[in-house]
Amino acid sequence: MEKLKILLAVVLSLGTASAASLGVVQTEGGSVQGINVPLGLFRSVDVFKGIPFAAKPGTFEKPQPHPGWEGVLKATKFAQRCSQISMFQTSSFGSEDCLYLNIWVPQGRQVSSDLPVMIWFYGGGFIVGGSMGPNFLNNYLYSGQAIADKGGVIVVSVAYRVGTLGFLSTGDSRLPGNYGLWDQHAAIAWVNRNIRSFGGDPSNITIFGESAGGASVSFQTLSPHNKGLFKRAISQSGVAFCPWAMNRNPLKTAEEVAEKVGCPIDDTLVACLKSIDAATLVMAAPSIKMGSPDSPGVTNLVLAPVVDGDFLPDQPANLFHNAADIDYLSGVNNMDGHLFTTKDISSIGDKNGETSVEDVKRLLAAYTKEKGQAGFEVAFAEYSSNWGSAPTQTTIKKAAVDIGTDFIFLVPAQTAIYLHAANARSGRTFSYLLSEPSLMAGPGKPYNDWVGTDHADDLQYVFGKPFTTPKAYGDRHRDLSGYIIAYWTNFARTGNPNKGNMLVPVTWPEFTSTAHQFLEINAKMNESSVGQEMRLRFVRLWTSTIPNLQSHGVTDAQ
Structure with missing residues (x-):
């Protein structure tokens, strides 16, 4: 009986053996208190939601420091998203007072200290998005809990202005634009100044993001304003060179917006725009x-x-000296273009739909139109070179998806990777291709069975959804998610995806200017997952062959 009592006492004490917790944390603006989420024996995560990193921004103005607060800020709820247009473009929602961030801190027996820090920037085409992401099976997509817990890193997710309020510009000093990029920069600087109080190491910060967030990461590495603020960067399916990532004719866009809100196209344009209420501008x-x-x-x-001559003083290709000491890991999904190409040619997504060669030609002609007929012909010859005389529907549809993937994501990403490696001093470069078959593909599912990793498919694996919502996934998806979290957090810790707290399935070689190696990531990885010169024929086609053609009556005044 006595033994039983002792055993019971031990079991009960184990049950209450909780991990350490930060409690109230002092930041430059005042005290904050989050909540502690227990995850197991001596394991928990401290979660802080909705900490302001800047004041409510003025319309078309750079973010300013937050004035601070009295008492203890209860950081337990996500702040509202930044003002943005709804999915169907029929209404707007969100708030102008939106510059807040969220923090996840993993805890063990002792309160954590000196942890690597990872700052997340969401995608959404610079038009939409939020720091918590879409609500996914009753948990938010960008919850940093799984990454923090498994990888032993602090995860921070950040809000930034999008759409008109984030990126409208006249292309000159009147309305320089890039307000959303300045917000991101302000958040990085805030984390650098304050993260030590949360157990983070300010000298070991990695920024990461996907799609427009990946392009944002790319821009942040190129801006001279971030000197010394972070050490590493990860761009997923988005870099500065993506055709959608920069506006080359901003004045035209600003004048279009002005006309819609009734502002004159003259010297009073900017003053008038600034006087319009935010919802109307959105x-x-x-x-x-x-x-x-x-x-x-x-x-x-x-x-x-x-x-803008300030945040980005020059064209991105000329700014890589600013990233020379930043470790950079970047890649794409093998069918990143699927989401877009199936919208442009709807028959591609229809399992029984017939996609005509004519439609594929029209899409390619739209992408090569700056170089006219010559550009189209060179590109079509390359993409149809293995078709034979009677290409199957699968061949035609896959070619269209490849064209979209290459043009919108893969070739721009490879361009950024080549330039980073060529300009690097201490910074290392790593390149990947994610090729896990889509969860939506196969018999009885909406996608064709050949569909690989579509745009944004990587997010669920990076954020550990196969672990937090296990019923929606199989073991192979947990394997893949574990691999990606290992590579990403090892990279954040050491600048090398192979070295850190977590074991990886395959050694990922560095990308150098002499050895253009990349890692193909999926659930079934082995030695043959290391590749060389990713889609080199097509990278050359888009970066060298087509640009070097003479333009036929098409001006480059874009």
Whole structure:
């Protein structure tokens, strides 16, 4: 009986053996208190939601420091998203007072200290998005809990202005633009100044993001304003060179917005725009039209960063000296273009639909139109070189998806990777291709069975959804998610995805200017997962062959 009592006492004490917790944390603006989420024996995560990193921003103005607060801020609820247009472009929602961030801190027996820090920037085409992400099976997509717990890193997710309020620009000093990029920079600087109080190491910060968030990461590495603020960067399916990531004719967009809200196109344009209320400005964004083969949807994304002479003092290709000491890991999904191409040519997504060669030609012609007929012919010859005389529907559809993937994501990403490696001093470069078959593909599912990793498919694995919502996934998806979290957090810890707290399935070689190696990531990885010169023929086609053609009556005044 006595033994039983002792045993019971031990069991009960184990049950209450909770991990350490930060409690109230002092930041530059005042005290904050989050909540502690127990995850197991001596394991928990401290979660802080809705900490302001800047004041409510003025319309078309850079973010300013937050004035601070009295007492203890209860950081337990996500702040509202930044003002943005609804999915159907019929209304707006969100708040102008939106510059807040969220923090996840893993805890063990002792309160954590000196942990690597990872700051997340969401995607959404620079038009939409929120720091918590979409609500996914009753948990938010961008919850940093799984990454923090498994990888032993602090995760921070950050809000930034989007759409008209984040990126409208006249292309000159009157309305320079890039307000959303300045918000991100302000958040990085805040984390650098305050993260030590949360157990983080300010000298070991990694920024990471996907799609427009990946392009944002790319821009942050190129801006001279971030010198010394972070050490590493990860761009998933998005870099500064993506055709949608920069607006080359911002004045045209600003004048379109001005006309919609009734502002004159003269010297009073900017003063008038600044006097319009935020909701009206948000709704005045150029509408995102559904794509067609002749006018691909991705060409409609015009509210985007610009070369402003300040945050981006020059064209991105000329700014890689600023990233020379930053470790950079970047890659794409093998069918990143699927989401977009199926909108431009709807028959591709229809399992029984017939996609005509003519439609594929029209899409390719739209992407090569700056170089006219010559550009189209060179590109079509390359993409149809293995078709034979009677290409199957699968061949035709896959070619269209490849064209979209290459043009919108893969070739721009490879361009950034080549330039990073060529300009690097201490910074290392790593390149990947994610090729896990889509969860939506196969018999009885909506996608064709050949569909690989679509745009944004990587997010669920990076954020550990196969662990937090296990019923929605199989063991292979947990394997894959574990691999990605291991590579990403090892990279954040040491600058090398192979070295850190977590074991990896395959050694990922560095990308150098002499050895253009990359890692193909999926659930079934082995030695043959290391590749060389990713889609080199097509990278050369888009970066060298087509640009070097003479333009035929098409001016480069874009």
